[in-house]
Structure formats: C-alpha cells, structure tokens
Amino acid sequence: MEHEISMTVNGVVHDLAVPAERLLLDCLRNDLDITGPKEGCSVGVCGACTVLVEGKPASACLLLAVRCDGMSICTIEGLAGESLHPIQQAFVDQGGFQCGICTPGMVLATKALLDENPNPSDDEIKHYMMGNLCRCTGYYKIVDAIRAAAAGLEQVPGDGA
Amino acid sequence: MRPFNLLSPESESELLEMLAEAGDDTRLIAGGTGILNLMKQRLASPETLISLHRVEGLSGIEMCDGELCLKAMTTLRDIEASPLVAGQWPVLPATLQEVASPRIRHMATIGGAIAHGDPNQDTPVTLTALDAEVLIRKRGQARRVPLGSFYTDYYETTLARDELVHAVAVPLPQPGAARFHKFAPRSLEDYACVSVAVRLDVVDGVCAAARICLGSVGPTIIRCQEAEALLDLRRIDAAIAEAAAASAAASTDPLDDTRGSAAYKRRMAAVWVRRVLTSAAQAAGIFDGV
Numbered sequence: 001m002e003h004e005i006s007m008t009v010n011g012v013v014h015d016l017a018v019p020a021e022r023l024l025l026d027c028l029r030n031d032l033d034i035t036g037p038k039e040g041c042s043v044g045v046c047g048a049c050t051v052l053v054e055g056k057p058a059s060a061c062l063l064l065a066v067r068c069d070g071m072s073i074c075t076i077e078g079l080a081g082e083s084l085h086p087i088q089q090a091f092v093d094q095g096g097f098q099c100g101i102c103t104p105g106m107v108l109a110t111k112a113l114l115d116e117n118p119n120p121s122d123d124e125i126k127h128y129m130m131g132n133l134c135r136c137t138g139y140y141k142i143v144d145a146i147r148a149a150a151a152g153l154e155q156v157p158g159d160g161a
Numbered sequence: 162m163r164p165f166n167l168l169s170p171e172s173e174s175e176l177l178e179m180l181a182e183a184g185d186d187t188r189l190i191a192g193g194t195g196i197l198n199l200m201k202q203r204l205a206s207p208e209t210l211i212s213l214h215r216v217e218g219l220s221g222i223e224m225c226d227g228e229l230c231l232k233a234m235t236t237l238r239d240i241e242a243s244p245l246v247a248g249q250w251p252v253l254p255a256t257l258q259e260v261a262s263p264r265i266r267h268m269a270t271i272g273g274a275i276a277h278g279d280p281n282q283d284t285p286v287t288l289t290a291l292d293a294e295v296l297i298r299k300r301g302q303a304r305r306v307p308l309g310s311f312y313t314d315y316y317e318t319t320l321a322r323d324e325l326v327h328a329v330a331v332p333l334p335q336p337g338a339a340r341f342h343k344f345a346p347r348s349l350e351d352y353a354c355v356s357v358a359v360r361l362d363v364v365d366g367v368c369a370a371a372r373i374c375l376g377s378v379g380p381t382i383i384r385c386q387e388a389e390a391l392l393d394l395r396r397i398d399a400a401i402a403e404a405a406a407a408s409a410a411a412s413t414d415p416l417d418d419t420r421g422s423a424a425y426k427r428r429m430a431a432v433w434v435r436r437v438l439t440s441a442a443q444a445a446g447i448f449d450g451v
Binding site: 001003019020021023042043044045047050056057058059062063064066067109112113127128130131132 | 162163164165166167169190193194197198201210212214238258261262263264265267268348349350
C-alpha cells in the first residue's frame with residue numbers, strides 16, 4: 001500500500017506516493033534525484049546520510065519517508081544561496097575534505113552543531129561530530145573548518161541560513 | 162527490508178485499540194533507530210508496524226506525584242538537555258551523552274530505548290540503578306514494572322504484544338550520589354565492552370541503599386544484588402570496593418565479540434565497578450581513604 005505524503009525539501013514542496021518501507025534516503029536519492037545524502041553504513045553510524053529534519057540532524061537511512069509527511073528537510077543542496085554557505089566556504093578554505101563522500105553529512109552536522117551552540121570548544125566539536133566518520137582527513141582539517149565556520153558566522157550576524 | 166503495513170494512530174486510545182486487535186506480527190515503531198536496523202538485517206520482519214509519531218500526548222518530561230516522568234516519545238536528546246532532569250539526576254544526562262551520537266539521540270526515544278531490550282544499551286543501566294519503573298498501558302488497563310524485572314533475555318521483556326510503554330518514572334534522589342561509566346575500547350559511539358551505573362543513598366554517614374548495575378555483559382541489564390549487600394550500612398573503602406567489584410564481576414555472563422573476549426569483559430567489569438563505586442562513594446562523602 002502506498003502512502004500519500006507531502007514534504008518540503010530545500011524549500012520546495014514535493015507530493016509523493018511512497019510504500020511504507022521507503023526510507024527517506026532512498027526517497028531523496030531515487031524519487032527526487034537529490035543525491036547529496038550518501039549511503040554509507042546503512043545503520044546510523046557513519047553520518048554520510050545526515051540531513052536536517054525540522055532543523056535537527058537525522059540519519060536518512062533510519063527514517064521512513066512516511067514519517068516525514070508534513071516536515072521540512074534540508075540537504076546539502078539546500079544550503080548554498082548565490083554563493084556557498086559560510087560553513088561550506090570554511091570547509092573549502094580549510095581543506096576540510098578529501099574524497100568528499102562524508103562532506104555533505106559533515107557540513108549539515110556542522111550546521112546543526114552551530115545552530116545549537118554557535119561557539120563550541122574543540123571538545124564540543126569533537127563530541128558533536130563523533131557520529132560523522134571520515135576515512136581520509138584524519139579529522140584535524142574538519143575541526144579547523146568547523147572552528148573557522150563558527151568564527152565566520154559570528155562575524156556575519158543574522159546569517160543563520 | 163521486507164514490505165509491511167504502516168498504521169499511524171493519532172491518539173493513545175486509538176493506538177491501544179489497534180494493539181488489542183493486532184496479530185503477533187505487529188510491532189511498534191518510535192524513533193526507529195532500533196527496529197529499522199533489525200528489519201534491515203531481517204532479524205525482524207513484522208507484517209505491520211504501528212508508528213507512534215502522530216500519537217498526541219506521548220512525549221514530554223514532567224514531575225508527577227513526586228516522580229520524574231519521562232514519556233515514551235521524548236527523544237534522548239531532549240532528556241539530555243532538560244534542566245528539570247539535570248536538576249534531579251545529573252547522572253542521566255551524563256549517561257545519555259555517551260549513547261551513540263548526538264544525531265541518533267535526536268531520533269531515538271526513551272520508550273524505544275526501554276522496550277528494545279538490547280542489553281548493550283546504556284540508558285537502561287542507569288535507569289535500573291535509579292529504581293525507575295516502566296509505566297505500561299493496554300486497552301482498559303495500566304501497570305507498573307520495575308525496570309530491574311522488566312528484561313528477561315536478549316531483546317526479550319515482560320511487555321506483552323498488546324502493551325505499550327507509556328512512560329518511565331524515576332523516583333527523586335535521596336541524599337547520596339550516582340555515577341555512570343561506559344567503557345568502550347574502540348570509540349565512544351560504539352556499544353560498550355561494559356557499562357556500569359552505581360547509586361548510593363546515604364543516611365547517617367553510611368550507605369543506606371546501593372545499586373550496582375551492569376550493561377553489555379549478559380543477556381539483560383544485570384543488577385548485582387550480592388555486591389550491593391556488601392555495602393549495606395557501611396562506609397566504603399578500597400577493600401570493600403574491591404570485594405564488591407569481584408562479586409559484581411562474578412554475576413556477569415558476557416559473550417566474546419569485537420569489544421573483547423568474555424574473560425576480558427569480566428575483568429573489565431571488576432575494574433570499572435571498583436572505579437565507579439569509588440567515585441560514587443567519594444561524591445556521596447562515604448569513602449574512607451584516597
């Protein structure tokens with residue numbers, strides 16, 4: 001049986017009919033061709049499929065699409081305006097990625113972190129980001145990028161996009 | 162994941178009615194971080210899932226009748242961030258900070274964490290040490306079960322198929338202290354090798370009630386009552402802590418896995434019970450020695 005759902009993804013309303021077992025991750029990637037969220041571990045550990053649901057971080061691989069009916073989803077595709085979002089720019093400037101597969105999740109987890117805690121300590125950054133794994137960078141550049149993003153966002157008051 | 166039917170009731174009475182009429186192949190889904198993982202691995206293949214996410218009145222943190230009441234759909238992150246919870250039992254947010262990752266804590270619920278029945282979970286270890294009770298409802302009936310007698314085996318609880326975990330009730334603290342530690346040999350978001358929660362109530366400068374509870378080292382959360390009895394009406398020193406740790410370790414029944422051999426886990430249970438008990442006794446002001 002298919003369920004009629006309506007979700008807002010990156011500001012665009014999508015009306016869909018999905019079976020109960022359709023995961024948000026598959027719905028985004030296969031039904032809506034939004035491929036920023038990646039499938040890594042499929043068990044909620046690696047963070048590659050991190051999206052923001054109603055502004056809070058979630059593993060799209062552990063969320064039924066039906067559950068997102070009426071909700072607002074933000075993926076990496078929804079972050080940039082005319083130019084990169086300051087968090088994205090900080091990851092570029094600091095070299096906070098190599099192969100890039102974890103990067104959409106890293107950037108969205110950073111957004112969730114800085115929305116909750118605009119000025120995190122290094123320990124707070126490391127604790128919050130523990131659920132986003134990177135096999136390339138060794139994490140130092142990612143922490144640098146998050147620190148730079150926090151400093152950058154502080155200088156641009158009101159930019160909470 | 163095999164296809165299934167999904168029902169999304171909007172009130173608790175509608176939900177309990179569905180549960181009463183449901184077959185054996187019906188399961189509840191709350192945050193989904195437990196059941197969906199089981200379903201993806203085909204360890205569970207329910208025909209029908211009843212989702213709790215639209216049910217009114219199933220989430221929130223309240224003080225009622227002198228207890229802290231954590232309603233089933235409250236996320237672990239909301240409990241971790243609650244000043245009301247931290248003001249009563251700081252050991253609860255301290256425990257939750259070691260559960261999975263912040264992202265998963267935004268999704269996972271306290272009702273799910275209780276009902277899932279995985280002895281590797283951290284939250285029920287601390288809640289058992291705090292004498293929490295599970296508030297269970299079914300059509301026309303309600304009952305309370307101490308968390309300490311709720312679990313019966315790996316992923317098995319006394320919850321019947323037509324019952325719902327409505328909330329968890331935690332008694333308010335007496336003078337004393339409680340401490341939790343998760344020992345994870347690889348990384349913190351992993352399951353524990355062993356997790357330990359200790360609560361000590363203090364009356365007249367001695368231990369009036371003790372709870373020593375262990376996770377990840379047996380088919381259920383383990384309450385070490387023989388070890389607790391060693392502390393009764395005593396002050397704690399290094400020798401008593403060592404004896405209680407040895408007793409607690411003897412009550413474990415761990416499995417060999419990637420977090421250690423059974424023998425290693427038992428040894429670590431002794432080490433961490435000694436350390437957590439010492440730390441709790443120091444915080445409670447009933448430790449003699451350094």
